[in-house]
Amino acid sequence: xxxxxxxxxxxxxxxxxxxxIITFVVINMAPGGPIGVASDMNPKATAEYRERLKAYYGxxxxxxxxxxxxxxxxxxxxxxxxxxxxxxxVWDKIKERIPVTLLINALSMSLIFLIAVPIGIYSAVxxxxxxxxxxxxxxxxxxxxxxxWLALLLMILFGVHLGWLPxxxxxxxxxxxxxxxxxxxxxAGHLVLPVFxxxxxxxxxxxxxxxxxxxxxxxxxxxxxxxxxGLPEKVVVRRHAVRNALLPVITIFGLxxxxxxxxxxxxxxxxxxxGMGQLFYQGVMSRDYPxxxxxxxxxxxLTLLGNILADVGYAVADPxxxxxxxx
Amino acid sequence: xxxxxxxxxxxxxxxxxxxxxxAAAGCFGPGGKSTEDESSAFSDIPAYGDSIxxxxxxxxxxxxSAVTSDSASHAAAGYVFNGLVRYDKNxxxxxxxxxxxxxxxxxxxxxxxxxxxxxxxxxxPFTSEDVLFTYxxxxxxxxxxxxxxxxxxxxxxxxxxxxxxVAEYDRPYAPALASWxxxxxxxxxxxxxxxxxxxxxxxxxxxxxxxxxxDWKTGEKTVFDASPDYWDGKPYISRVVTRxxxxxxxxxLELKSGGIxxxxxxxxxxxxxxxxxxxxxxxxxxxxxxxGYTYLGFRLDHPFFADRKVRQAIAYATNKKEIINGVFFGxxxxxxxxxxxxxxxxxxxxxxxxxxxxxxxxxxxxxxWDRTDATGTLINKEGKRFEFTVxxxxxxxxxxxxxxxxxxxxxxxxxxxxxxxxxWAAFINEFVKKRNxxxxxxxxxxxxxxxxxxxxxxxxxxxxxxxxxxxxxxEVDQLLENGRRTFDKERRKKAYFRIQEILAExxxxxxxxxxxALPVVHKRIRGIEPAPAGISHNYVKWxxxxxxxxxxxxQR
Numbered sequence: 001x002x003x004x005x006x007x008x009x010x011x012x013x014x015x016x017x018x019x020x021i022i023t024f025v026v027i028n029m030a031p032g033g034p035i036g037v038a039s040d041m042n043p044k045a046t047a048e049y050r051e052r053l054k055a056y057y058g059x060x061x062x063x064x065x066x067x068x069x070x071x072x073x074x075x076x077x078x079x080x081x082x083x084x085x086x087x088x089x090v091w092d093k094i095k096e097r098i099p100v101t102l103l104i105n106a107l108s109m110s111l112i113f114l115i116a117v118p119i120g121i122y123s124a125v126x127x128x129x130x131x132x133x134x135x136x137x138x139x140x141x142x143x144x145x146x147x148x149w150l151a152l153l154l155m156i157l158f159g160v161h162l163g164w165l166p167x168x169x170x171x172x173x174x175x176x177x178x179x180x181x182x183x184x185x186x187x188a189g190h191l192v193l194p195v196f197x198x199x200x201x202x203x204x205x206x207x208x209x210x211x212x213x214x215x216x217x218x219x220x221x222x223x224x225x226x227x228x229x230g231l232p233e234k235v236v237v238r239r240h241a242v243r244n245a246l247l248p249v250i251t252i253f254g255l256x257x258x259x260x261x262x263x264x265x266x267x268x269x270x271x272x273x274x275g276m277g278q279l280f281y282q283g284v285m286s287r288d289y290p291x292x293x294x295x296x297x298x299x300x301x302l303t304l305l306g307n308i309l310a311d312v313g314y315a316v317a318d319p320x321x322x323x324x325x326x327x
Numbered sequence: 328x329x330x331x332x333x334x335x336x337x338x339x340x341x342x343x344x345x346x347x348x349x350a351a352a353g354c355f356g357p358g359g360k361s362t363e364d365e366s367s368a369f370s371d372i373p374a375y376g377d378s379i380x381x382x383x384x385x386x387x388x389x390x391x392s393a394v395t396s397d398s399a400s401h402a403a404a405g406y407v408f409n410g411l412v413r414y415d416k417n418x419x420x421x422x423x424x425x426x427x428x429x430x431x432x433x434x435x436x437x438x439x440x441x442x443x444x445x446x447x448x449x450x451x452p453f454t455s456e457d458v459l460f461t462y463x464x465x466x467x468x469x470x471x472x473x474x475x476x477x478x479x480x481x482x483x484x485x486x487x488x489x490x491x492x493v494a495e496y497d498r499p500y501a502p503a504l505a506s507w508x509x510x511x512x513x514x515x516x517x518x519x520x521x522x523x524x525x526x527x528x529x530x531x532x533x534x535x536x537x538x539x540x541x542d543w544k545t546g547e548k549t550v551f552d553a554s555p556d557y558w559d560g561k562p563y564i565s566r567v568v569t570r571x572x573x574x575x576x577x578x579x580l581e582l583k584s585g586g587i588x589x590x591x592x593x594x595x596x597x598x599x600x601x602x603x604x605x606x607x608x609x610x611x612x613x614x615x616x617x618x619g620y621t622y623l624g625f626r627l628d629h630p631f632f633a634d635r636k637v638r639q640a641i642a643y644a645t646n647k648k649e650i651i652n653g654v655f656f657g658x659x660x661x662x663x664x665x666x667x668x669x670x671x672x673x674x675x676x677x678x679x680x681x682x683x684x685x686x687x688x689x690x691x692x693x694x695x696w697d698r699t700d701a702t703g704t705l706i707n708k709e710g711k712r713f714e715f716t717v718x719x720x721x722x723x724x725x726x727x728x729x730x731x732x733x734x735x736x737x738x739x740x741x742x743x744x745x746x747x748x749x750x751w752a753a754f755i756n757e758f759v760k761k762r763n764x765x766x767x768x769x770x771x772x773x774x775x776x777x778x779x780x781x782x783x784x785x786x787x788x789x790x791x792x793x794x795x796x797x798x799x800x801x802e803v804d805q806l807l808e809n810g811r812r813t814f815d816k817e818r819r820k821k822a823y824f825r826i827q828e829i830l831a832e833x834x835x836x837x838x839x840x841x842x843x844a845l846p847v848v849h850k851r852i853r854g855i856e857p858a859p860a861g862i863s864h865n866y867v868k869w870x871x872x873x874x875x876x877x878x879x880x881x882q883r
Contacts, residue, residue: 030752031752031753031756031757032751032752032753032755032756033752036752036755036756037396039473039791040755041755041793042396042473043780043781043782043793044473044474044475044476044477045473045476045791046475046476047789047791049472049473049475049476050791052468052471053471056471084388085388085389085394085395085396085397085400085524086388086389086524086529086530087524087525087529093545096545097546152576152577152580155577155580156580159580159584160580160583160584163584166586167577167580167581167584167586168572168577168580168581168586169547169570169572169586170547173378173380173548173568173570173878174878268573269573269574270574270576270577271577272547272570272571272572272573272574272577274386274544274545274546274547274571278546278573279546285751285752287752
């Protein structure tokens with residue numbers, strides 16, 4: 001087992017480098033560059049200024065030299081300085097966005113699993129029932145409705161007409177003057193709509209996945225055996241079926257790990273939440289290469305980590321998987 | 328904002344409209360009329376206190392405007408810093424940190440007399456040394472500023488005494504005066520920082536302005552508090568909060584629910600979503616021309632467009648009224664040239680192109696486009712079809728709609744137009760800079776100073792330069808030169824009037840429209856005086872009557 005994990009980690013390193021080379025080359029190939037943001041269409045920006053700025057950002061060097069420099073910095077976990085005008089460290093910029101994005105994603109993901117798994121199980125057990133049909137329609141509606149549109153409708157209802165919930169942002173303007181319980185309440189109020197919407201759109205995937213797993217399991221011989229030996233249906237479903245049907249969900253869990261830090265641009269834009277999605281979008285639009293590379297590298301790292309964790313988790317949960325030969 | 332000519336609706340992240348600044352950037356027009364009458368049951372006595380919450384679609388990137396280029400940053404810097412000069416409500420230059428100035432008779436020397444007793448927010452006195460320091464930083468190669476060019480024209484700058492600053496030039500350069508509107512930096516706090524963009528002041532500014540920096544939460548908000556000893560009197564409103572709300576629909580909902588007090592409306596919101604009694608009870612809308620225009624530009628060495636008659640024909644065929652009514656719900660004005668109506672440089676008596684398809688066809692026939700093929704498209708003697716592509720940048724709805732109307736208009740006279748929209752960076756780098764277009768729809772900001780040398784002069788056609796349509800006219804070149812080499816307003820006016828006549832006749836581009844600026848402000852905020860420069864020119868004097876103040880907890 002230990003050797004298996006170690007091998008997976010070692011294999012991941014060249015993979016990570018490969019990903020970084022491709023992303024580095026691709027973002028540098030995109031038209032425009034960080035210089036253009038300040039100088040395109042600006043009559044006061046002279047050719048000399050452009051050259052100076054290029055040297056300032058090290059863009060006068062060829063791509064491979066810049067990549068090697070970047071890699072050298074990354075080796076000591078230095079993400080470099082952002083190309084944006086504030087010139088802050090990339091890591092500082094990412095760091096301050098992580099808590100918000102992580103909180104919203106963790107909450108909505110828990111909500112998704114908490115709701116979708118029971119829905120999936122119940123739909124499978126009562127396949128074709130009224131509940132099955134209604135839940136199918138409901139989760140697919142959630143999947144199909146454009147989030148930004150539903151978000152606006154809910155903002156109008158709860159924010160403007162009823163006045164129950166704040167419309168956007170993370171905290172109220174009076175936040176600093178509030179007492180601790182009110183502070184918590186204020187933050188929670190701001191999270192209700194974004195978390196609900198993020199979860200609503202994600203129910204379909206997990207619940208359908210759970211349902212089909214469950215249907216698969218129920219058809220197995222050992223379930224029939226369990227029923228045949230006279231176990232009550234509850235015990236059959238809970239102890240024998242659900243456990244086995246949940247196994248593949250571990251994989252989904254693992255694959256969700258990079259999603260914890262990946263924010264949604266549309267979402268964060270509409271709720272004015274300063275999260276990772278907006279940061280990345282702004283980075284791309286202003287061709288802030290170090291920032292883009294930083295976020296993509298973290299994403300790639302988490303994806304590989306998630307894969308390893310999913311495989312390891314699977315191996316732990318299902319002893320039939322031979323970790324010595326799998327690779 | 329003041330120094331940028333280009334209107335980048337394309338790039339919401341960076342254009343970042345902090346609306347006070349948008350209005351301040353100069354919005355003139357017929358009186359800047361407000362749309363309804365002031366009526367109030369409350370007393371109208373100025374009082375200190377309360378906060379104003381404004382919405383901005385973009386965040387600040389830094390507070391030193393010399394090294395930032397987005398309008399959110401420039402707007403924020405405007406609360407904290409002053410220049411030597413500024414534009415007043417009539418878009419005339421007036422003293423800011425300079426009490427007065429004198430231009431020598433030969434136009435080569437400007438002597439600024441500085442205001443006495445001005446203090447930096449940390450208590451240190453402001454002197455001419457700070458001005459000299461700012462000048463040195465502007466020309467320092469270590470400063471990554473896009474605005475150094477005007478200062479490089481200075482041949483000699485010195486500070487003979489603490490309240491006098493002198494700048495000398497080797498020949499008169501009219502735009503130089505406005506360039507001293509650059510925010511003056513505190514020498515005592517920046518001296519030890521070779522690169523000012525990396526200095527702590529870019530994140531926590533200390534200036535001489537009406538408001539002091541209090542807080543900046545990246546991606547969320549900036550907070551400024553009134554400076555009690557501001558040299559022009561303490562501002563009435565105690566606190567200014569700028570909230571970052573990237574989505575305009577969300578921003579509008581925040582406005583309606585009381586989360587913000589001030590924003591710029593879209594024409595749709597202005598005409599269709601704010602006409603309720605409830606809305607009018609709480610808010611007051613304003614309307615005036617914004618300082619920018621949108622145009623249909625041609626690549627002038629393209630075989631179709633080299634002929635002036637063809638360009639004029641397209642101008643006649645384009646229905647500007649329909650565009651303004653269809654795209655902006657009538658909230659705009661037909662453009663006739665590159666200056667804004669109501670400003671001193673604008674010439675109202677130039678050739679106009681009323682919508683006239685018959686005349687367009689006649690001119691096209693004269694230019695050799697006198698027959699049509701089976702599809703009704705014009706062809707010339709060589710059998711070439713009159714079809715071309717109009718480019719515009721993606722993500723700008725009003726421009727996309729404008730192009731669609733132009734396509735219809737031109738189809739009516741037998742010209743086939745393809746539309747292509749391209750992402751901003753690709754648009755600039757792959758098409759504009761490489762002169763790889765037939766025609767395009769874009770916009771220019773109109774700067775308060777009428778010098779537009781960089782746009783129209785025939786020497787400005789290199790890839791990175793802005794005369795990308797390739798306009799060459801010897802008389803215009805000479806007039807542009809004349810206009811910037813004298814401080815005499817009458818002589819400048821003469822030059823710019825003539826330029827507008829030539830441009831109107833030549834139609835190197837079809838001037839389409841000046842859109843309206845449509846700010847809305849909560850009614851409790853008083854003292855707003857709409858003027859040619861917009862509404863924000865006197866924000867220091869805005870106030871909320873005591874009994875209507877909303878944010879008591881912020882008061883000090």
